[in-house]
Amino acid sequence: MGSNVLQIIAYPHPTLRRKSKPVKRVDSELRAIVAEMFELMYAARGVGLAANQVDLPIRLFVINTDSDPEKGVERVFINPVISQPKGFAEAEEGCLSLPGLYGNVIRPKQVRINAYDLDGNEINEELTGLLARAAQHELDHLDGVLFFDRMNETGKVDVRPTLEEFEIVFESQRKTGGVPSEADIAEHWAEWEKRYA
Ligand SMILES: [Zn+2]
Numbered sequence: 001m002g003s004n005v006l007q008i009i010a011y012p013h014p015t016l017r018r019k020s021k022p023v024k025r026v027d028s029e030l031r032a033i034v035a036e037m038f039e040l041m042y043a044a045r046g047v048g049l050a051a052n053q054v055d056l057p058i059r060l061f062v063i064n065t066d067s068d069p070e071k072g073v074e075r076v077f078i079n080p081v082i083s084q085p086k087g088f089a090e091a092e093e094g095c096l097s098l099p100g101l102y103g104n105v106i107r108p109k110q111v112r113i114n115a116y117d118l119d120g121n122e123i124n125e126e127l128t129g130l131l132a133r134a135a136q137h138e139l140d141h142l143d144g145v146l147f148f149d150r151m152n153e154t155g156k157v158d159v160r161p162t163l164e165e166f167e168i169v170f171e172s173q174r175k176t177g178g179v180p181s182e183a184d185i186a187e188h189w190a191e192w193e194k195r196y197a
Helices: 028-043 129-142 153-175 182-196
Strands: 048-050 060-063 075-086 089-093 103-107 110-116 122-128
Touching: 028 048, 028 060, 048 129, 060 129, 075 122, 075 129, 089 129, 103 129, 103 153, 110 129, 122 129
Parallel strands: none
Antiparallel strands: 048 060, 060 075, 075 110, 089 103, 110 122
């Protein structure tokens, strides 16, 4: 277990709809996974990545709003809770699990986040701007929510054909064994939840 190479899974992989479990322990393997998540995120030019986007159903995500290992700040949020939303802002979002799909989402402009970092230090901060948006997008992932779920009705109609293309690709991969069966996915969830949750 854990020897699998991490990769970003695409919609409609079932782990993206899983409500992830709180993390109970951090070990060297989890630290290595987090480092690998940053690498995958940078390679895909993203600003955030949730653990269930690399098929791990546990509550953590990583963010670097500069999307560059040489710049910005690498942030890890474990067991995050968001509260005290203030204001609203609309902006275009994308998602590494839905490459090529973009759409406008309205979210609170400012939020408070409580979480832990990899060393067990408590995080308690007000987030604004892109960091606030990214954190809300990633926290949604941990609850099995995808950004298009939060688009308005017109936006949802606009993205439907693209989502159907993702669904067709996934089904054909499943038929050829390119993605695991439901039973294998459930077994994989149980293994990881036993280890970390
Ligand atoms: Zn996403």
